[in-house]
Amino acid sequence: xxxxxxxxxxxxxxxxxxxxxxxxxxxxxxxxxxxxxxxxxxxxxxxxxxxxxxxxxxxxxxxxxxxxxxxxxxxxxxxxxxxxxxxxxxxxxxxxxxxxxxxxxxxxxxxxxxxxxxxxxxxxxxxxxxxxxxxxxxxxxxxxxxxxxxxxxxxxxxxxxxxxxxxxxx
Amino acid sequence: xxxxxxxxxxxxxxxxxxxxxxxxxxxxxxxxxxxxxxxxxxxxxxxxxxxxxxxxxxxxxxxxxxxxxxxxxxxxxxxxxxxxxxxxxxxxxxxxxxxxxxxxxxxxxxxxxxxxxxx
Numbered sequence: 001x002x003x004x005x006x007x008x009x010x011x012x013x014x015x016x017x018x019x020x021x022x023x024x025x026x027x028x029x030x031x032x033x034x035x036x037x038x039x040x041x042x043x044x045x046x047x048x049x050x051x052x053x054x055x056x057x058x059x060x061x062x063x064x065x066x067x068x069x070x071x072x073x074x075x076x077x078x079x080x081x082x083x084x085x086x087x088x089x090x091x092x093x094x095x096x097x098x099x100x101x102x103x104x105x106x107x108x109x110x111x112x113x114x115x116x117x118x119x120x121x122x123x124x125x126x127x128x129x130x131x132x133x134x135x136x137x138x139x140x141x142x143x144x145x146x147x148x149x150x151x152x153x154x155x156x157x158x159x160x161x162x163x164x165x166x167x168x169x170x
Numbered sequence: 171x172x173x174x175x176x177x178x179x180x181x182x183x184x185x186x187x188x189x190x191x192x193x194x195x196x197x198x199x200x201x202x203x204x205x206x207x208x209x210x211x212x213x214x215x216x217x218x219x220x221x222x223x224x225x226x227x228x229x230x231x232x233x234x235x236x237x238x239x240x241x242x243x244x245x246x247x248x249x250x251x252x253x254x255x256x257x258x259x260x261x262x263x264x265x266x267x268x269x270x271x272x273x274x275x276x277x278x279x280x281x282x283x284x285x286x287x288x289x
Contacts, residue, residue: 004289050289066252069260076264090251105276109284125267128253144274146266149259156263160270165281 025095058096065090
């Protein structure tokens with residue numbers, strides 16, 4: 001069943017029917033997603049089946065993120081944009097409906113590709129995500145994400161890694 | 171407003187024709203300088219909060235709560251938008267940006283799957 005991705009539109013997408021296994025992620029879509037979009041804090045993209053475009057199979061949010069670096073030798077930093085505060089893209093939330101198992105990687109892939117495509121208009125050196133638990137951490141590391149700092153549960157995938165996907169044949 | 175129907179819509183004068191309601195004038199936009207937030211807390215927590223407010227030099231518990239909430243909430247929001255790396259983590263991070271790893275097998279599989287499933 002083919003899917004497509006669209007920016008959340010409360011007029012067309014049924015938020016009330018969405019059911020994630022994580023209550024906070026269900027509540028976010030139903031209660032906060034639109035407010036955050038209005039305040040330009042985070043944009044929500046939803047995944048729908050082409051045959052049932054009102055039913056939200058999953059969603060994710062993107063927002064701007066900053067990675068602040070400690071002082072580093074010049075030869076390491078001269079190729080970095082806006083050192084020591086590097087712009088990045090945060091996948092703040094990512095959730096699928098319980099009735100759509102196995103679609104998490106489609107959500108992740110769209111988030112990654114969309115973030116990459118936006119680097120043409122706004123600088124971003126990596127996609128950042130929150131690994132809230134062990135399962136999430138395994139999910140992200142399996143797809144090539146690395147730990148962002150030894151203390152945090154955030155992970156990242158460099159834009160330069162994503163760019164390489166374009167060199168692989170379909 | 172009364173509708174004069176004579177000669178226009180005959181034989182319906184047994185129906186009740188309500189006077190057309192004009193929309194009420196929109197109330198002047200109210201500017202709210204405060205909002206209300208309520209929380210039920212255990213009595214022992216209330217005692218601790220009151221004690222802490224005194225220690226922190228606040229004459230009113232409300233002042234203390236507002237101040238504490240402001241600092242804590244701003245910090246939580248701010249930290250959700252940025253990370254600060256120490257020297258060792260910064261170096262490792264920058265190195266990996268400059269010499270990126272190849273996509274993993276799972277990422278390539280997800281990419282292929284995506285291209286089949288998503289229009």
